[in-house]
Amino acid sequence: MDLLKKQFPVFKKHPELVYLDSTATTQKPDCVINQMRDFIANDNATVHRGIYYLSQQATIMCEAVRTKIKSLINANSDNEIIFVKGTTEAINLVAQSYAKANLKDTDDVLITQMEHHANIVPWQQVCNSDQLKVANIKQNGELDLDDFKAKCTKNTKIVAITHISNVLGTVNPIKEIIQYVRKHTSAVVLVDGAQAVGHCKVDVQDLDCDFYCFSGHKIYGPTGIGILYGKYEILAQMGPYQTGGDMIETVSFEETTFAKPPARFEAGTPAIIEIIGLGAAIDFLLSLGFNNIAKHESLLFDKLMNDLNKIPAVTVIGTAKNKAPIVSFTLEGVHSHDVGTVMDQSNVAIRVGHHCAQPLMKLYNVPATARISIGCYNTEHDIDKCVSSLKKVVDYFK
Amino acid sequence: MSLNKLYQDMILEHNKNPRNFKTLSDHTHYSHGHNPLCGDDYIVMIKLEEDVIEDITFVGEGCAISKASGSLMTQILRGKTINEVMKIKDQFIDLVTKDESEKDLLGKLIVFEGVKQYPIRVKCAALVWRALEDALGNNNSKHLVSTE
Numbered sequence: 001m002d003l004l005k006k007q008f009p010v011f012k013k014h015p016e017l018v019y020l021d022s023t024a025t026t027q028k029p030d031c032v033i034n035q036m037r038d039f040i041a042n043d044n045a046t047v048h049r050g051i052y053y054l055s056q057q058a059t060i061m062c063e064a065v066r067t068k069i070k071s072l073i074n075a076n077s078d079n080e081i082i083f084v085k086g087t088t089e090a091i092n093l094v095a096q097s098y099a100k101a102n103l104k105d106t107d108d109v110l111i112t113q114m115e116h117h118a119n120i121v122p123w124q125q126v127c128n129s130d131q132l133k134v135a136n137i138k139q140n141g142e143l144d145l146d147d148f149k150a151k152c153t154k155n156t157k158i159v160a161i162t163h164i165s166n167v168l169g170t171v172n173p174i175k176e177i178i179q180y181v182r183k184h185t186s187a188v189v190l191v192d193g194a195q196a197v198g199h200c201k202v203d204v205q206d207l208d209c210d211f212y213c214f215s216g217h218k219i220y221g222p223t224g225i226g227i228l229y230g231k232y233e234i235l236a237q238m239g240p241y242q243t244g245g246d247m248i249e250t251v252s253f254e255e256t257t258f259a260k261p262p263a264r265f266e267a268g269t270p271a272i273i274e275i276i277g278l279g280a281a282i283d284f285l286l287s288l289g290f291n292n293i294a295k296h297e298s299l300l301f302d303k304l305m306n307d308l309n310k311i312p313a314v315t316v317i318g319t320a321k322n323k324a325p326i327v328s329f330t331l332e333g334v335h336s337h338d339v340g341t342v343m344d345q346s347n348v349a350i351r352v353g354h355h356c357a358q359p360l361m362k363l364y365n366v367p368a369t370a371r372i373s374i375g376c377y378n379t380e381h382d383i384d385k386c387v388s389s390l391k392k393v394v395d396y397f398k
Numbered sequence: 399m400s401l402n403k404l405y406q407d408m409i410l411e412h413n414k415n416p417r418n419f420k421t422l423s424d425h426t427h428y429s430h431g432h433n434p435l436c437g438d439d440y441i442v443m444i445k446l447e448e449d450v451i452e453d454i455t456f457v458g459e460g461c462a463i464s465k466a467s468g469s470l471m472t473q474i475l476r477g478k479t480i481n482e483v484m485k486i487k488d489q490f491i492d493l494v495t496k497d498e499s500e501k502d503l504l505g506k507l508i509v510f511e512g513v514k515q516y517p518i519r520v521k522c523a524a525l526v527w528r529a530l531e532d533a534l535g536n537n538n539s540k541h542l543v544s545t546e
Contacts, residue, residue, distance in 0.1 A: 335461035337436040338405075341519065345401050353436050367437030367459055396401070397410065397462070 004288075005377045009033065016347040018382045018389075022375030023166050023195060023326050024351055025217045028281075032221055035280035036273050046269055048246060062272060065279035066262075072282055073212060074203040075229055082235075082262040083270050086226035087194040088118040090213035091160070093228055093241040093265060094190055095122035099158055101239060103127055107157040110187070112148070112172075113137045113363055114165040117356040119192045123160060137363070141168035141318030149180060156187045163202075164195035167355045167371065168318030169326035171196075178208050188234060194218055198375075199297065199324050201290040204229050216274060220376075221281030225274035228265070235261035242267040288376060297374050300383055301325035304372065307387040313394050317364050325374035328355070331390075334397045336370040342396055346389035403512035404519065405462060408470075413462035418472035422455040429541040431458075431529030433521055438464045438545075442472075442529040449480045456526055463513060463522040470507055471526050480534060487527050494523045521545040 005011050007029040010019070019027060039061070045054035047062050066081045075081060084090045099109065109123045112135045123132055133156070135148035143161075152159065159181050164171050178189050190211040196202055198219035204212050211234075216225040230238075240247055240258055244267035249257040258264045285293070305327065308314050313332040331339050340352035351371045354361045361368060372386060425443035432439050438460030445453040454475050456468040471490075475483055485503055492499035494513045501508060513523045525545050532543045 335436070335438075335459075337438075337461040337519075337522065338463075341404065341516065342401060354434075358434075361437065367439065396405070397413075 005379065007031070008377050011377070014347070018346075018348040018378075018385045020372045020374065020378065020382065020386055021349050021351045022198075022378075023218070023371065023373035025223070026198065026220045026375050027377060028222065028277075029220055029284050031284050032277050032280040036222065036277040039273055039276045044273075047272055048263075058272060061279075062270065062275045065275050065282075068279055068282050069227055072202075072286075073197070073227075073229060074205050076205060077232060079260070079262055080229055080232050080235065082228040082230065082265045083275060084213075084226050084228050084265075085224055085271070086215040086217070087192060087213045088122075088226075090211075090226055090228035091118055091190065091192065092122045094211050094213075094230075095126050097238045097241045097265070098188070098234070099123070099126040103131070103157055105131075106155060107131065108133050108151075108153070108155045109158045109160065110135060110148075110151055110156045111160050112143055112162070114141070114143070114168055114170060114357070114360055115160070115162055116166055116192065116194070117358070118194075119160050119162060119190075120359070123158070134359075137168075137170075140320055141165065141170045142320040143170070143172055143177075145173075145177075148177065149184075152181060152184060152187075154185060156181070156185045158190065159185075159187050160190040160192070162192040162195070164193075164199070164324045164326070165318070166195050166326065167328050167357045167360055167369070168320065169323040169328075169373075170318060170320040171322040171324055173322075174209065175207050182208065195324060195326070198285065198293075199290075200294060210234055216278040216281060219281055220284055222274045222277040225271045225278050227278075230261070232261065235265070238264075240264050240267065244268050246270075293376050296376065297325040297378075300374050300378055300380065301327075303380065304374070304383050304386070307383065308390075311387075311391065311394065314390075317366070317369055326371065327373075328369040328371045330366055330369055331393060331397075334393060336368045338397065339370045339390070339393050342393045343386070343389045346385065346392065348386050348389045350386070404516055406509040406512065408506065408509045409462060409466040412466035412469040416456075416465050416469040418455045418476075419457060419465075419469065420455050421457055422453055425453075425455075427533040429529040429533035429543060431525045431532070431543050431545070433460070433464075433525055433545045435545075436461065436522070438522060438525050440464065440468055440526050440529060442468070442526055442533055444530075444533055446480075446534075451475050451478050451480075451483060456529075460525070461519075461522050463510075463519055464525050467510065467523045468526040470509075471530065474505055474507060475530075483530070483534070487531060490527055491524060494520050 008027045045058040047059040110133045133151045136144040188210040191209045193214040197214040212229040217223040247267040317328045336352040422443035427444040440458030454472045
């Protein structure tokens with residue numbers, strides 16, 4: 001896996017860079033960059049409506065990516081894969097299109113305390129604060145399943161939950177949760193998979209979720225492209241989220257009929273170049289293999305945790321049993337912003353702040369945390385440099 | 399870029415032992431400054447007599463730069479008139495944002511000169527000063543300022 005770094009040109013330009021912020025966005029491999037460049041240079045055309053050769057080719061290439069994603073997450077059909085800007089837009093689409101039309105005043109939306117702002121705020125736009133129920137987490141960062149079950153009632157009409165927490169690294173037992181929801185409610189379940197798809201194999205049919213969302217740029221692809229998966233029978237009942245070209249069947253000034261999913265939810269010219277890039281990113285992931293990725297990342301993560309635990313000033317936030325390679329921590333007496341600045345001087349890039357999860361920060365009673373997250377290109381050397389720069393922080397502020 | 403330019407010894411010392419870091423129960427003016435990006439959060443409290451700062455304190459939490467800025471700010475401003483305070487504030491903001499600026503009123507505050515090399519940290523240094531500005535500003539304010 002050490003050779004992998006060579007496939008990422010950013011590390012040629014910045015040979016000293018230790019990049020440990022893959023949870024925010026991943027670096028891009030040559031194959032993604034080259035395929036996007038090749039498409040722009042040689043194949044550029046719009047999709048869906050061109051009668052000419054180039055446009056037909058562009059359409060075939062984009063639809064091939066849709067099929068690729070269908071296989072990646074094991075959807076039932078290509079028509080369940082909607083191209084959106086990213087996870088945030090995917091959740092907003094479901095909130096505005098599904099929730100707005102279906103939620104009654106007596107219905108609840110159930111989320112958890114570990115959600116990203118993107119899986120909190122869109123729901124606040126379509127329900128009152130007393131309709132938004134929040135399942136607690138335990139001190140170790142695991143979901144409190146008893147509390148979740150207590151709040152999951154016959155009034156619950158939407159459950160929106162993250163697959164992997166971007167702050168705590170907690171991997172939620174999504175399958176078990178959905179089984180419970182099915183048994184006790186008629187709710188639809190949306191899973192925020194932004195942090196999952198780059199690290200592990202996701203099977204939406206096995207999970208039995210109704211919606212699953214993720215972003216291209218967190219799985220080695222470009223920004224500006226993401227995926228909303230939805231079960232076809234639910235998508236078919238939903239009205240459009242945005243309207244315009246490409247999502248209609250017929251338009252007159254008196255009346256418009258909308259296209260079937262997925263086109264119904266893809267108004268306007270899609271992010272064609274980014275779709276091509278996302279396709280390349282998926283090929284890249286599959287060429288590595290999820291087992292190899294998980295093995296590599298967890299080896300590095302174990303080493304990191306082992307080293308962090310030897311620094312007495314470090315307090316790790318989130319110690320769930322089942323964790324992705326993401327760790328948040330605070331350093332005694334040093335604000336995380338200072339941690340980030342000092343580590344940056346050693347070319348170690350980590351994230352500091354509230355990670356778009358202010359309610360979670362409040363829960364742990366910290367203003368902010370520092371966060372280290374691991375991607376496929378990281379090496380043991382990266383972890384060593386990270387830990388030694390962290391020790392430097394401790395010395396500096398002693 | 400040397401870290402020592404940003405974290406001068408005096409800044410590190412004031413971060414560890416901030417001066418005037420307490421509540422001022424008989425304050426006449428106050429403001430709450432917040433930086434949502436990093437969570438820095440301070441309340442600046444001022445006791446104004448006529449137009450002179452009789453006493454000034456701050457409480458809250460944040461990074462080394464923001465805390466030292468509050469500590470040194472409160473030290474230098476005690477006993478100053480509002481007119482003088484505003485001049486010092488302007489010179490301080492210029493110090494951390496401009497390549498060249500007047501520095502004659504800044505005294506020890508000159509240790510923050512290195513901050514301008516770290517654009518993302520300018521808001522840390524400026525936060526308590528923005529709260530000060532708000533505290534002494536018009537009375538209709540909600541006394542809540544944000545640097546984002």
